Amino acid sequence: MESWLKISCLLCIFGFLRELRPSEPYHAEILMGEWYHVTQDEVNRSVYPVGTYSYLALLIFVFLITDLLRYKPVIIANAITGICIWGTLIWTSTLGGLQAVEVFYGFYQAGEVAYYSYIYAKVDKQYYPRVTSHTRAAMFVGKLVAGILAQLVIGMKWMNYKQLFYISVSSQVAALLWAFFLPKVEMSLYFHNRSEAIEGASKSVAGNLEKGSEQARVEEAEPEKKLPAWQLLWSHFRSAYTNPLVIQWSLWYAISLAGFLQITTYMQVVWKSFANEPTIAWNGAVDVALTLLSAVFALLAGYFHAGRLSTRSSLLSMALLSILEGGCVLLSCWTDDIYLSYLGYVLYGGLFAFTITVASSELASSLEEDSFALVFGFNTFVGLILQCILTFVVVSEKANLNLNVFQQFAVYAFYFIVIGVVYSIAVISQYIWSISRKPKAIQETN
Structure with a gap:
């Protein structure tokens, strides 16, 4: 092996x-x-x-x-x-x-x-x-x-x-x-990373001596490798978050993750609140169905997305799917039948697996350096900040909203719906603006 x-x-x-x-x-x-x-x-x-x-x-x-x-x-x-x-x-x-x-x-x-x-x-x-x-x-x-x-x-x-x-x-x-x-x-x-950099630089030098043409690459690569850890962190952070595409998909990733964490944390409390709660809870079977559907949807996201959709099309599809996610969450909290609530939760989980896979793929393809862990870690951190805000406003007694658990989930549902609507408007507006700019660009060239 x-x-x-x-x-x-x-x-x-x-x-x-x-x-x-x-x-x-x-x-x-x-x-x-x-x-x-x-x-x-x-x-x-x-x-x-x-x-x-x-x-x-x-x-x-x-x-x-x-x-x-x-x-x-x-x-x-x-x-x-x-x-x-x-x-x-x-x-x-x-x-x-x-x-x-x-x-x-x-x-x-x-x-x-x-x-x-x-x-x-x-x-x-x-x-x-x-x-x-x-x-x-x-x-x-x-x-x-x-x-x-x-x-x-x-x-x-x-x-x-x-x-x-x-x-x-x-x-x-x-x-x-x-x-x-x-x-x-x-x-x-x-x-x-220092000894690794020295070893890598040595190998690169040896290879370049054989090829006789690429010595400059080593000289360009070495300065960043020699940076202290904190400066290297800042360099990667600045490089990533000055890229508009990274910012765009990072926002989507963090906002979507915040809602997902909130829903998965409190979903069992919703089921426990149903009047027609079954004698034996089917939570285990629901988790099995959710895991299987998430795996399938993640694979489908990789298959359909890879090279088939432009960035704008991807973002618009994510916005529409976010609205569907909100609908699934509404189904899970507005119904009187716990089995329909199970269904809504499983469908939501599958859709989330699809959207987060696409967002992760778009993010990874927009990063030019070895900063994947830093970017995804920071995006998760932002997502947790948003989740804490949701928790404080919707769940905490200090906010004095006094919402029961079903009303709390209705808030989360409209959270996804509003995100989808806002992103849809932004993408469509951006498309219309780019179309309107084309005639002007043609006139200027003529």
């Missing part, structure tokens, strides 16, 4: 074990059950928001220490955090205990950056597309198996909801043990 494939397989097994958490589809069901001394309103307004704020506060810090510590220590720390989270959920029963868990969960979510970026520091660039698909597929498979296992165990009444935590904490222990087998990373993009 080739070394890059071996490393990819090792990381994918970790990703699978990390996502093998059958308690996730029933998290709200468990917290609002007989095992915890909290009300539904406390879970909605006092527990989940802590995780959102924690994720925001820790994301940039985790991104920087991931590069500084060269990935593997953060991956190990992330697995240890997972053990702490689901281990604590087994024995705690108080509001304060659940809020402490959410603080750790913020770090657990932020730690995904180490999982996704580790592989890029270990394999050659020519394998990036393959290893990216491998690592994301591993996460999908982990979620899929977790959903199937959860629904099977609950449906067959082999365990109660809370006992699913035992499986989740066991998978985190397995992920921790497996993480120690991951090869050590010698180089990173910002804080440990």
